[in-house]
Amino acid sequence: MRGALLTAAAAPCSLAGSYLSTNAFNIMSSSLAQFIAGLGIVDVHEHHMPEILLNREVNLLQLFQQSYAGWTQARPYPLPAETRAGDPMLATPPPTSWEALEPYLHRSGSNSFVRNLVRAVTELYAADSAAITRENWAALDAAVRQKHSQPDWCSEVLRRAGVERVITDPYSDPLLDARHALGDNYSSVLRINSLACGWHPESRDHNGNRAHTLLARLGLKPVSFDDYLEALAKLVDGLASRNQVALKNALAYDRDVAFDEPDEKMARQAWGQQWPTVAERKAFSDFVVDRLCALAGLRDVPVQMHLGTAIIRGSHPLKAAGLIERHPCTRFLLMHLAYPWSRDLLGMAFVYRNIWLDLTWSLLLSPSHFKLALHEAIEMLPDESRLMIGGDNWHGEETYGTLKLARQLIGEVLDEKVSAGYFGLADAQRLAAKILRENALRFFKLQEP
Numbered sequence: 001m002r003g004a005l006l007t008a009a010a011a012p013c014s015l016a017g018s019y020l021s022t023n024a025f026n027i028m029s030s031s032l033a034q035f036i037a038g039l040g041i042v043d044v045h046e047h048h049m050p051e052i053l054l055n056r057e058v059n060l061l062q063l064f065q066q067s068y069a070g071w072t073q074a075r076p077y078p079l080p081a082e083t084r085a086g087d088p089m090l091a092t093p094p095p096t097s098w099e100a101l102e103p104y105l106h107r108s109g110s111n112s113f114v115r116n117l118v119r120a121v122t123e124l125y126a127a128d129s130a131a132i133t134r135e136n137w138a139a140l141d142a143a144v145r146q147k148h149s150q151p152d153w154c155s156e157v158l159r160r161a162g163v164e165r166v167i168t169d170p171y172s173d174p175l176l177d178a179r180h181a182l183g184d185n186y187s188s189v190l191r192i193n194s195l196a197c198g199w200h201p202e203s204r205d206h207n208g209n210r211a212h213t214l215l216a217r218l219g220l221k222p223v224s225f226d227d228y229l230e231a232l233a234k235l236v237d238g239l240a241s242r243n244q245v246a247l248k249n250a251l252a253y254d255r256d257v258a259f260d261e262p263d264e265k266m267a268r269q270a271w272g273q274q275w276p277t278v279a280e281r282k283a284f285s286d287f288v289v290d291r292l293c294a295l296a297g298l299r300d301v302p303v304q305m306h307l308g309t310a311i312i313r314g315s316h317p318l319k320a321a322g323l324i325e326r327h328p329c330t331r332f333l334l335m336h337l338a339y340p341w342s343r344d345l346l347g348m349a350f351v352y353r354n355i356w357l358d359l360t361w362s363l364l365l366s367p368s369h370f371k372l373a374l375h376e377a378i379e380m381l382p383d384e385s386r387l388m389i390g391g392d393n394w395h396g397e398e399t400y401g402t403l404k405l406a407r408q409l410i411g412e413v414l415d416e417k418v419s420a421g422y423f424g425l426a427d428a429q430r431l432a433a434k435i436l437r438e439n440a441l442r443f444f445k446l447q448e449p
């Protein structure tokens with residue numbers, strides 16, 4: 001995967017690569033569609049990890065299991081009242097069979113995650129139809145296995161998707177240097193969940209990560225709460241040395257996102273206890289998240305935050321408003337349009353000027369809601385720097401499908417805006433280039449490829 005994407009990616013405005021389907025050209029005005037098809041993408045969010053992306057033994061069933069299509073069969077994260085033995089998305093799947101594929105293709109065949117993956121697979125593997133069927137699945141499975149045995153296949157898929165750069169969240173190893181592991185066009189984010197749960201050496205986040213184990217890898221062995229706070233500062237100071245460009249708060253999968261005013265006394269009570277009370281645990285993670293946001297603000301490091309769905313009783317974006325207000329100098333990249341609360345999030349992004357929006361996943365959850373929300377976002381965000389896009393996927397095939405869908409939907413919305421006389425074609429083109437690549441380059445201070 002190393003470096004191959006950079007050389008092959010199309011320059012903005014170039015028509016050397018075209019990443020839209022003929023269908024999309026028919027729907028959109030061809031000049032806007034062609035412009036968007038020629039744009040390279042700076043992808044602000046993926047879960048590309050070496051153990052999945054560099055695996056040379058991948059079959060068709062695995063593409064479904066290790067994708068959002070897999071979420072149609074079982075929610076892969078536990079709710080507070082549930083437990084799980086391991087991450088089902090990281091488990092090795094059995095060989096592909098029609099019986100194993102059928103639940104995705106038929107029982108969940110109308111789901112948008114499934115539609116996206118079927119489109120990508122049939123297109124990339126040149127199926128004889130736009131469907132995966134009892135007749136063609138075996139040939140497709142053989143093609144997937146054969147292509148994945150070639151080391152360059154994944155980078156070729158991302159090149160065809162027009163990806164210039166990727167910022168990945170490799171949650172199985174929050175300290176991963178993605179540039180070193182995956183290629184020169186990769187950066188990563190540091191997922192902070194385990195740090196917010198680090199009251200005891202054995203305490204873990206929902207991904208199974210232990211803060212004290214991560215810190216020990218960097219030679220940091222905090223024995224007191226104050227040592228721990230010092231270690232957090234060192235961890236943030238070391239981000240650039242690991243090619244990490246932001247912090248990532250995915251705590252909506254561990255707890256609610258109401259990161260309240262820090263209660264230091266209560267947070268200190270959690271330190272060293274294997275089983276602190278619920279109130280002590282909350283105070284500890286509130287305090288750590290607040291401290292990390294302050295450290296990030298002082299160093300001008302962005303903070304990505306998952307909002308919406310997850311532990312859905314606690315993931316409403318307004319619950320995070322206090323944190324955002326307390327850190328006006330910290331740049332927050334709020335994710336997924338906080339689905340289903342996109343309008344609430346847009347309201348926050350109008351009021352708080354330290355909010356940027358990562359549109360990732362929202363377009364996969366519901367393409368039709370995404371279009372409505374994007375129309376509103378364009379109209380009411382304070383400036384054109386605020387929107388960015390990514391795939392939020394595990395395998396290259398799903399990223400390919402997602403980014404193709406993103407080009408199509410963004411193009412359709414901009415085309416509708418031009419047709420309605422809201423603004424002109426030049427405005428639509430300028431905004432498309434900002435959403436697909438320029439905003440991300442500036443926001444993350446990435447070098448122009």
Ligand SMILES: [Zn+2]
Pocket residue numbers: 045046047169392
């Ligand atoms: Zn994600």
